[in-house]
Amino acid sequence: MSRGEEQEIPLHIPDAPYRPGDSASFEPWKWHPKDLKKPKSDCKADETYEHAVGLVRVLDDEGEALGDWNPNLSFEELKLGLEHMVRLRIFDDRMMKMQRTGKLSFYMKSFGEEGIAIAQTMALKNEDWIFPTYRQPGAQFVRGRDMVSMICHCIGNVEDNVKGRQMPVHYTYKKGRFISVSSPVGTQFSQAVGVALASKYKKLDEVTITWIGDGASAEGDYHYGLNFASVFKAPVILNIVNNHWAISTHYNIASGSNNFATRGLAYGIPCFRVDGNDFLALYSVTKWARERAELGLGATHIEILTYRAGAHSSSDDPSRYRPSDEHEYWPGGDPIERLKEHLIKNSKWTEGEQEELEKKIDQEVVAAYKEAVKYGDLANGPYPSSDTIFTEVYETVPWHLQEQWDEMKKWSVE
Amino acid sequence: MMVEMNMVQSVNSALGNMLEKDQDVLLFGEDIGYFGGVFRTSDGLQEKFGKHRVFDTPLSEGGIAATAFGMGINGLRPVVEIQFADYIFPAYDQIVNEIAKVRHRSGGEFWCPITIRTPAGGGIRGGHHHSQSPESQFTHTPGLKVVYCSTPYNSKGLLISAIESNDPVIFFEPKRCYRGPFYGDPHNVPTWKNHPEAEVPEDYYKIPLGQGRLAMEGDKCTIIAWGTMVHVAEKAIINSGISCDLIDLQTLLPWDKKMVIESVKKTGRCVIVHEAPKTSGFGSELSASIQELCFYHLESPIHRIAGWDTPFPHTTEWDYMPSTSRIVAAIKKTQEE
Numbered sequence: 001m002s003r004g005e006e007q008e009i010p011l012h013i014p015d016a017p018y019r020p021g022d023s024a025s026f027e028p029w030k031w032h033p034k035d036l037k038k039p040k041s042d043c044k045a046d047e048t049y050e051h052a053v054g055l056v057r058v059l060d061d062e063g064e065a066l067g068d069w070n071p072n073l074s075f076e077e078l079k080l081g082l083e084h085m086v087r088l089r090i091f092d093d094r095m096m097k098m099q100r101t102g103k104l105s106f107y108m109k110s111f112g113e114e115g116i117a118i119a120q121t122m123a124l125k126n127e128d129w130i131f132p133t134y135r136q137p138g139a140q141f142v143r144g145r146d147m148v149s150m151i152c153h154c155i156g157n158v159e160d161n162v163k164g165r166q167m168p169v170h171y172t173y174k175k176g177r178f179i180s181v182s183s184p185v186g187t188q189f190s191q192a193v194g195v196a197l198a199s200k201y202k203k204l205d206e207v208t209i210t211w212i213g214d215g216a217s218a219e220g221d222y223h224y225g226l227n228f229a230s231v232f233k234a235p236v237i238l239n240i241v242n243n244h245w246a247i248s249t250h251y252n253i254a255s256g257s258n259n260f261a262t263r264g265l266a267y268g269i270p271c272f273r274v275d276g277n278d279f280l281a282l283y284s285v286t287k288w289a290r291e292r293a294e295l296g297l298g299a300t301h302i303e304i305l306t307y308r309a310g311a312h313s314s315s316d317d318p319s320r321y322r323p324s325d326e327h328e329y330w331p332g333g334d335p336i337e338r339l340k341e342h343l344i345k346n347s348k349w350t351e352g353e354q355e356e357l358e359k360k361i362d363q364e365v366v367a368a369y370k371e372a373v374k375y376g377d378l379a380n381g382p383y384p385s386s387d388t389i390f391t392e393v394y395e396t397v398p399w400h401l402q403e404q405w406d407e408m409k410k411w412s413v414e
Numbered sequence: 415m416m417v418e419m420n421m422v423q424s425v426n427s428a429l430g431n432m433l434e435k436d437q438d439v440l441l442f443g444e445d446i447g448y449f450g451g452v453f454r455t456s457d458g459l460q461e462k463f464g465k466h467r468v469f470d471t472p473l474s475e476g477g478i479a480a481t482a483f484g485m486g487i488n489g490l491r492p493v494v495e496i497q498f499a500d501y502i503f504p505a506y507d508q509i510v511n512e513i514a515k516v517r518h519r520s521g522g523e524f525w526c527p528i529t530i531r532t533p534a535g536g537g538i539r540g541g542h543h544h545s546q547s548p549e550s551q552f553t554h555t556p557g558l559k560v561v562y563c564s565t566p567y568n569s570k571g572l573l574i575s576a577i578e579s580n581d582p583v584i585f586f587e588p589k590r591c592y593r594g595p596f597y598g599d600p601h602n603v604p605t606w607k608n609h610p611e612a613e614v615p616e617d618y619y620k621i622p623l624g625q626g627r628l629a630m631e632g633d634k635c636t637i638i639a640w641g642t643m644v645h646v647a648e649k650a651i652i653n654s655g656i657s658c659d660l661i662d663l664q665t666l667l668p669w670d671k672k673m674v675i676e677s678v679k680k681t682g683r684c685v686i687v688h689e690a691p692k693t694s695g696f697g698s699e700l701s702a703s704i705q706e707l708c709f710y711h712l713e714s715p716i717h718r719i720a721g722w723d724t725p726f727p728h729t730t731e732w733d734y735m736p737s738t739s740r741i742v743a744a745i746k747k748t749q750e751e
Contacts, residue, residue: 009466019448105539105728156729164729167541183543184501185473218472220504246473248449253470321449378539378729386733393724400693404722411740412733 016250020319024326031055031275033067038284041291045270052261052271055305058280063341071123071284075348078339081122081279082349085114085336087361088138091147094365095154095168099314102379103155108134108169112277112309112327113243115335118142119282120209120239124290129199130178131192131210133185134169135241143176147368156383157376163391164384185246186212186219189238193228193299196236207293209237209286211304215246215254217263226301230267233298237289238264240301241276243308248321264301276306277332279339306332386412419614420606421592424566425455425531428573429493431618433463436491439577441468443478443495443531452497453533453592479505479530483513486526486582493577499534499586500543506551513582514557527580531573534562535642535689536721536735537590537600541728547641547690547721552584553667553699559623560667562586562640565595565611568664571621579623588641596642597649598738626670628677632657635683635748638674638700640666643687643736650741656749666696674700675707682713683748687736692720714751717744 018024031054039047058069073081092109099107110117117136121143124130130139140150152159154168162172162180172180179195182188192210199206212222217240229236240260244251251258261273270292274285282304289300307330311318318324343349376382390397390405397405419427432439441456447470450457460468471478475496482492496502502509509530517525536545552560559581563569569587576583590596594605606612621627629644630637630651635658639647644662651658659677663669678684684704686697697718704716719736727734 009464011466011469013447013465013469015448015465160729165542165725165727167539167544167728170541183541184503215473218474218477220474220476246444247452248445249470249473254472315452383729386727386730389722389724389727389730389734401723404692404724408722408733411737411743 014252016252016322018323018326019321020323022323024323024329026329026331029055029331031057033057033060033069036069038068038288039270041288041295042297043270045265045268048270048272049262049265052265052273052303053259054273056272056274056281056285057278058284059278059338059342063338063345065280065342069281069284071280071287073280073283077122078343079349081118082336082339082343083357083361084118084138084141085339086358087141087364088114088118089336090358090361090365094369095151096314098155098369103373103377104168105156105378106168107154107314108312109310110135110138112334113241113306114138115279115282115339116211116241116276116304116306119279120286123283123286124207124209127204127206128177128290129192129195129206129208130176131188131195131208132178132181133188133211133213134181135213136211137169137171140171140173140176140178143173143178145173145176145178147365148371151368151372152375155372155377157372158382158384159372159375160384163388165388185216186221188212190221190225190228192236192238193225193232193234196234197232200235205294207235207237207290209239211239211241213246214240214242214244214251214260215249217260218254226264226267226269229299230269233296235293236299237286237293238269238299238301239304241304241306243306245308245312245318245322247312247316259303261301261303269299269301271301271303273303273305275332276304277335277338279335415616416613417616418607418612419566420594420612421566421569421587422454424570424614425573425587426457426459427614427616428570429456429459430462432493432574432577433459433467435618438489438491440485440490440492441494442471442492444471444473444497446470446495451495453589456495475501475505476508479508479513482528482530483508483516483526486528487516487524491527491577493529493531496530496532498544499532499548500546502532502548509552509558509584510555514555517581518557525580526582529573529576529583529585531585531587533589534586535588535590536726536731537596537642539728539731542725545726545731547586547688549586549666550690550694550696553696557582558667559583559665560586561623561665562588563664564588564591564641564644564662566606566614567611568621568627568662570614571619572623572664574618575620575623578620583623586641590642591645595645598646600732621664623665624668624670625664626673627662627664628659628673629662630658630660632659633681634658635685635745636661636674636677636681637685637687637741637745638663639687640664641689643689646736646738647687647741650738650745653738654742654745656745658745669700671703671707674704678704678708679711682711684716685719685741685744685748686716687719687741689721689735691723692718693723695720714748717748719744
């Protein structure tokens with residue numbers, strides 16, 4: 001009896017397909033870049049059924065960009081996307097190293113999922129709102145956030161723009177229209193609909209993009225979001241990142257169906273499933289969704305099929321619940337490698353240039369890190385003043401907080 | 415047989431005893447099955463008792479609570495985990511309007527004998543959403559029992575009582591104390607090794623709900639605390655050099671009125687310590703009740719040392735959590751007033 005099948009027990013309890021000690025293998029993909037045509041922007045939702053049960057791809061297994069969904073981006077655009085993905089990966093590795101030395105309390109990498117927020121944000125306009133989870137920090141690079149400022153947040157020093165109030169990776173960057181990350185999973189998904197409706201009410205050409213994980217799609221917020229977006233035709237792009245794992249919870253336990261994309265069809269929202277490690281496909285589907293929103297036709301629901309190559313967080317040890325090499329078998333490969341190979345195949349890029357790029361970014365990250373720690377870190381301080389506990393709880397400080405604030409000053413451990 | 419356990423092991427032991435004893439006990443929650451829970455409290459239980467007894471659920475606190483409700487009214491005794499108390503709020507409607515009230519609304523025909531376990535409290539650099547202590551959001555709900563353990567020994571005995579209770583119980587576990595008591599000094603955190611409260615029977619035993627624990631005995635002041643703050647208060651009492659009763663309340667709803675009243679009548683002074691924000695915290699209820707019941711015995715005002723009325727911070731959490739020095743000052747103040 002293989003895993004996931006019902007055993008001699010009275011309840012059906014699903015399991016992950018592979019556990020530590022098993023040899024992981026994934027079915028080779030049956031989907032190819034030329035399979036699916038791009039529907040018209042004003043199509044009916046059910047015309048996207050094939051796109052929801054299939055997989056939108058542009059890059060084939062050999063790195064060639066093919067088919068109707070090829071966005072035909074310029075070399076400069078592709079190089080920028082590659083650069084941002086490399087930047088995020090090197091940044092993540094550096095932050096995780098710093099976490100191990102106590103300079104951060106906690107960290108979460110985007111390993112294997114770097115393409116998602118970067119390609120999708122590049123497909124949007126700068127006025128569009130980004131309502132991320134903790135796995136889309138890369139959007140900030142696209143919106144021009146200074147890396148030093150990101151590190152200062154993560155290490156909780158005096159220059160942290162959220163004043164040491166949030167755990168690392170819970171970024172806020174209003175200048176880049178990147179809305180504050182919250183730990184409770186899923187909440188942003190339905191809130192994004194409100195952001196989008198506000199833009200619509202103000203008659204602004206703004207779209208909101210948001211994401212949720214396969215695991216968190218079990219929360220009510222996911223379903224509220226789809227329904228409100230459908231009822232009010234909100235200009236919102238509703239992405240569900242199926243990276244297979246929510247800490248130890250495999251998507252078999254998140255849903256009784258192995259397809260998340262089609263759920264939107266029941267709400268009358270067009271749906272796509274897209275190769276989440278294919279930069280070009282991500283870009284193209286997002287562009288389509290933006291165009292549809294701009295026409296006043298409301299939301300698009302996108303399942304982004306990928307694999308969480310790293311641990312959930314620095315507190316997690318995935319070798320306890322999945323084969324440690326499982327991600328190496330993922331048919332979607334690695335988003336950076338795939339875009340790089342595409343560029344090399346088209347004689348626009350070389351391994352040498354890639355190495356140079358990585359070296360340059362590594363230097364950039366090291367320089368940013370050195371700059372950031374000048375303002376303190378979690379292990380050594382200095383920290384934001386403990387006054388920040390009391391500020392911005394309300395617009396102005398009410399009497400009861402003022403009294404407690406005065407009391408705290410007597411006891412501050414700073 | 416007595417075995418030295420930390421609080422992860424004692425909770426695990428209680429769950430194991432009850433799965434063994436009662437076929438109607440089921441465990442479910444996020445990451446609790448194969449993985450054994452993010453804090454490891456259900457480690458090994460799925461393997462031992464089977465996937466139909468201990469299983470992972472979708473990430474849906476409302477769904478977990480609602481499913482527990484349904485199983486509970488249909489004769490089972492589910493024990494569910496909400497991974498962090500901060501994440502209990504999607505289940506709040508199910509808990510407050512459904513689970514707590516079904517016995518009453520059905521004229522006693524249905525009831526919900528479920529236990530909702532949840533790690534609570536700060537001191538782990540968890541920021542806003544991995545540090546809160548929301549007990550008073552539940553002590554304000556008729557129909558619930560609310561328990562807050564503090565040691566390996568009482569966590570096991572109280573958890574078994576909670577599971578066997580035919581009323582729904584919200585069971586808070588102070589995550590800061592899973593692997594050792596916490597005396598308020600983040601730079602010096604001991605394990606449970608050699609602590610007398612870490613001697614735990616391997617077998618089934620119960621500590622009745624509704625009873626406090628007199629953790630220290632003295633005659634000059636009564637200190638009331640629960641969860642992590644029991645240990646911080648213990649250290650503060652020692653530092654103060656003042657002879658105090660330390661009451662570990664253990665059950666907040668219904669609380670041990672007899673123990674509290676007897677102690678306050680004896681000492682004439684009282685300090686209440688909790689991590690949760692001061693305003694409408696459970697200390698407010700205790701303080702009001704003590705004033706009603708012991709007014710003529712009080713020698714000084716009752717003091718509450720609590721978290722500030724602000725969100726729980728990340729980097730500055732040691733300025734937020736009640737410290738030994740704040741408690742010492744309050745104890746001294748009761749002696750001077």
